[in-house]
Amino acid sequence: MAAADQIGLSGPAAHGRGLAIALGAVLLISFDALMVRLADAPHWDIVFWRGWLICLSLGAWMLVSGKRLRLPPGRRDRWLIAASVVLLSGNTTLFVLSVTHTAAANTVVILAASPFFAALFSRIFLREQVPLRTWAAIALAVIGVVVVFGGGLQGGSVLGDSLALLLAMTVGAQLTILRRFPAVPRLPLVCVSGAIAGTMAIPFADPFSLSVSSYAVIGVMGLFQMPLATVLLTVATRYLPSPEVSLCLLIETILGPIWVWWLLGEAVPSLTLAGGALILTTVTVHASLALRAERQAWPV
Template identity: 90%
Template sequence: MAARPADIGGAGASAHGRGLAIALGAVLLISFDALMVRLADAPHWDIVFWRGWLICLSLGAWMVVTGTPLKLPSGRRERWLIMASVVLLSGNTTLFVLSVTYTAVANTVVILAASPFFAALFSRIFLHEAVPLRTWAAIALSVLGVVVVFGGGLQGGSVLGDSLALLLAMTVGAQLTILRRFPAVARLPLVCVSGAIAGAMAIPFSDPFSLSLSSYTVIGIMGILQMPLATVLLTVATRYLPSPEVSLCLLIETILGPIWVWWLLGEAVPSLTLVGGALILTTVAVHATLALRAERQTRLA
């Protein structure tokens, strides 16, 4: 017997609610990332070392348990692009830790919020995808917001950390562009390998066996539980939610991240970061909402 429309709608609503709960859980975990880096109270290269290798080991164990395969594209050029994506992802791990070390947490997460627009720009340049007018407008407003945040960095002497955050937003956008080119490639193996690369890159600059017990505890929670679990949850959430809606959920991390650091460590948010952040967050939220509405209209049509 054919299902009634009400039944279909109910199932869809249930799946959507499940996906939303999973995505929000992942975002809540990610929002503690900058706080954990601060609480580790360790040299940044030591954090990169342990964070990278622990993410690699924990996700590797998860893939063994679940039997997750690593399927690469058949063409040589495509495989080189996937390798570039892994290198970029490992660089993202390093850049985040370095940026949080040298500037306010709010500056890092606010500038990072502009990464989807770098992805749109790179998609236009390298994948020749049409970019809607709303996205170009959002890119322009986000760039303005980043400039405002940089103004605060110039006043507070954190221009290095802000520059690293801007580079991070670019590399995240580039990595998202490559993954968009290969939607069938499993994400977890890429994150796992990128963790090993980040850990290996930190070896010449780190002294990972000289930390305190408290530092090892915080880094262990970060590398074994927090980030791997958040990565798995985000991957599962994309089965139930369209990508614009997942991106909209990720905005919550931009707000919560500085709040945790301010609440527990007393790190103030620079005034210009509040202005630039409000501009970027509003822009990303409006853009994601419009994109989600357009996607729903396309599905209905």
């Protein structure tokens, strides 16, 4: 199998497609904080319903469309795919546990380290060269996130901060594994990960005690928003190196508070605007430089 098929698709057209898919996923994910706020339900109940609704919606779509999971032939590769599913299902749970045990600002700032782990894992395990511009963009974007939450950092606990660091590592690892297998269909992986997340929440959830409005919001979240966002995010790894996908995710840190401000009237602090401008500018410039480099490497 050719190297491009084994690691990912290449060329300026593929790179542009990957950026569009990743940014579309980030746009959908950015509504997550607003949807959770509107649901007004315990976190574990949200994890339960979102996981199982993602499984239900994508499972129904696979039945209609005939999508099937095609695993790579090697036993080692199949174990890696299984690991990516477990990592994907565990991300939401780790986020909830971290926020429960430490300040939310601490969790988000530590989670901003995920592009570093994605770049590191891609370099070590995929032998992908991470351009200097990507390392520089990651550093600038992380500075932007620190600016956003700098005024609200509070003392956290070792447990909560450690869980946030583990979450940053699992996000980077999961994107890197999927980057390794561009030909594996993403829908079945996300479907199974939803079932695992819903199952993990069972001991801690009371899912049948919510209000009608909570069920409505969670329904939109679990049946439409998060399934589509997660599938787009995983598909983006076919076209982009995992550090770039993870870098795009930092935009959600800015858009999330803006949607809450716009629809719920919560003021956006000036630090959020300043840090957001830095992050958006960094991602835009990096995407432009990356596309230019691709066009130079793949002349028409």
